Amino acid sequence: MTAAEARRDELPVVETEVLVVGAGPTGLMAAVVLGRAGVPAVVIDHKAGPTRESRALAVQARTMEIYDQLGLSAQVIADAFDATTMQIGDAPSGRLDISTAQVGDTAFPGVRIFEQSRNERLLYGTLTEAGSDVLWEHRLVDLVDRTDDADGRISALVEGPDGLLRIVARWCIGADGASSSVRRQLDLRFEGVTDDATFWVADLRDVRGVPESSMALTFGARTFAVAFPLGPNGHTRLISLAPHDAVTQEQAMASAHDDLGLTVGTVEWFSTYRVHHRVASAFRVRSVFLAGDAAHVHSPVGGQGMNTGLQDAHNLALLLADVCHGRVTEAALDRYARERRPVALHLVHVTDRAFGVIGRRNPLIALFRKRLSAIMAVVAPRLLSTALGARLTGLLGQYRIRYAFNADGGGTPAWADNPTVGRRLPPADDNGADVRSLTWQLHTYGAGTVPRPDVPEWVEGPIAHRADPRGRLRSNRMYLIRPDEFVAAAIPLRHDGPDPAAVRAALAAHDVRAENLL
Structure with a gap:
């Protein structure tokens, strides 16, 4: 042991399961969800307190669904300013009713103007009410990941108002913005x-x-x-x-x-x-993860950035909770980058292409913008009333994100051969109330009484719902729902109940621990 290492070992130590670096919306969301899921976390931030500037503004429908799952949507609705329409140009015909196009697909159509500072105050207040806090004015100095060693941990050297301390954790989430010190510690490119x-x-x-x-x-x-x-x-x-x-x-x-x-x-x-x-070259290095602006940045015009970060945090925190509680294996942690990095890449590529065309100071481009706006003022309202319009507004609201299932070998297994698999659970028969427990669940829709299959005891259900009037959730399937509200599997129902082989295959594909597979 070197002298420097000896001095480091003499510092005060804080032990936890997850170290969250950054107390912006992404970091605070991660901490709140980890707390709700029973996973200890320590949050540090170099700032003196929550952001006061408005910065990011828009809260999209999918983020509202997450806030609803956490019991916070009513507070957002009470304090937000609703923006249900988009005006293109000056012509009255250019008014797009986003809210109407989203009705039925989400319980929270439209866009809420709820600034970043308000998101931070809401999440920070929720965190402190639960008995946790943030170590404000604490700066990450060094990060060492020894989790590949037997009983190894992450060791973070942190500088605060009272000097240096060490934080020892099983995992670290870098949610510290576009100039992320965690990303620099990992020596990752920001491409x-x-x-x-x-x-x-x-x-x-x-x-x-x-x-x-x-x-x-x-x-x-x-x-x-x-x-x-x-x-x-x-x-x-x-x-x-x-x-x-x-x-x-x-x-x-x-x-x-x-x-x-x-x-x-x-x-x-x-x-x-x-x-x-820009998108980080990796979202995970061993036991360290990146989320929010530390992982991806893009144009703020579409109101997507803060929402994408909040959803990164929600996805990752619940995944870490499943591993922490022994429900799934460490291999499941690969799922975070596999699911969330394509979302960031797609968003960055779309905004990059759009700004490559219109975001220039050029007389010809300016003329093109004017003419395009006149065309869109006529075309867009008509488009919005079509199925394509519903899909586009669903992408804007971020509830049409689909996580691809990577099956081993060729073909799609029977339990994944369904349009809902990989998407967040469509709203039907007040099923939003069920998912507030942040648990794995089994749902049926219009199937009547269905016997419970052999699944781990921590999987709730089957919860019987009335038939989905829009036919998205079928009566001949039993749906396995993840804690983040995404559909993990659609199990075929036979005359005697759910297909046992499909149940086992779906659980195994989601890295459920072998001892939990009955």
């Missing part, structure tokens, strides 16, 4: 590009020229902007292509007036940035 054009963002009062309670895309001769309603009386977030680099607040407001035709009152917050489209 992607940064757009050349500069954008500005501002929270404004008394804005005139955009709809009062709708999101809006507005186009000028040189630039364009996306408007998000923050509240009544013109309280608005504007994100706009800057007329030139190094734009000042005064120049940005002049551009909003002269090019976009907007009247602006008080400026509450202003910043400039360049759009990054």
Whole structure:
């Protein structure tokens, strides 16, 4: 042992199951879910407390479903400002009713404007009410992963107001933002590009020229902007292509007036940035994971970033809980990157392509934007009323994400040959109330009384529901639901009950421990 290692071993030690680095929305969501699932966690953050700036704004439908599972959706609804429509250009025909297109597919259609600071306060309050807290003003200095050794652990050197300490954990979640120190400790690449054009963002009062309670895309001769309603009386977030680099607040407001035709009152917050489209080269290295902006960053215009991070945390925390409680093997941890990294890659590629076309300061591109907006104002409302429109708004709401099942060998097993497998459980017969227990469950829909198959005791059910009127959940199947509300399997029902071989195969494919396979 070196002298440095000896001094390190003499430091105060905090032991836990999971170290969460970063107390933004992603890190706080991970901590809340881990706590609900009975897994000890320690959260550190270099900041002095929760974020005060609004930053990210939109809470999409899938995130609302997660908040509902945690019993927090009513608080979001009470404090959020609803944005159910999107206005494209100036023509009345350009109003898109997102909420209507999502009705029936989610219990929370539309978009809630619930700023990052409010998400953090909600999650931090939930965490402290449960008796936990965050080690504020604590900075990660070093991270050593010895979990490949027998009884090995992760050892983190952390610097706080009272000096250095060690945190020893079984796993670590890096949720510490785009400049992640955890990602740097892992020496992972942050692959992607940064757009050349500069954008500005501002929270404004008394804005005139955009709809009062709708999101809006507005186009000028040189630039364009996306408007998000923050509240009544013109309280608005504007994100706009800057007329030139190094734009000042005064120049940005002049551009909003002269090019976009907007009247602006008080400026509450202003910043400039360049759009990054980047994904970490890996989401997991041994017992260390990346989530949220530490793992992926992209344009904020679609209101997807914070939601994707919150869903990363939800997925990962429940997976770690299953491993911690001995339900599934360590091999199941590969599932996190297999499921969540493709989501991030798809989102980054879509926004990268879109901004590669429209996010430029070029007269021809500006003319193209104007003409495209006129076409979309006519076409988009019609498209929204079709099945394709429902799929597109489902992707916007992030409840149409599908995790691919990787079967060993060729072909799809009978229990995976169903459109619901890999998707979050469609709402039917108040089944959202069932999943609030954060447990594995068996559901049937319109099948009557079905005998319980040989499954581990920690799998609840079968819970009998009425038939799904939309036919998404079939009466000839028994559905295995994961704690994160995703459908793990659709087991064929025979005359004497669920197919035993399909049950065993589905559980084995999800890495359920052999001793739990009856």
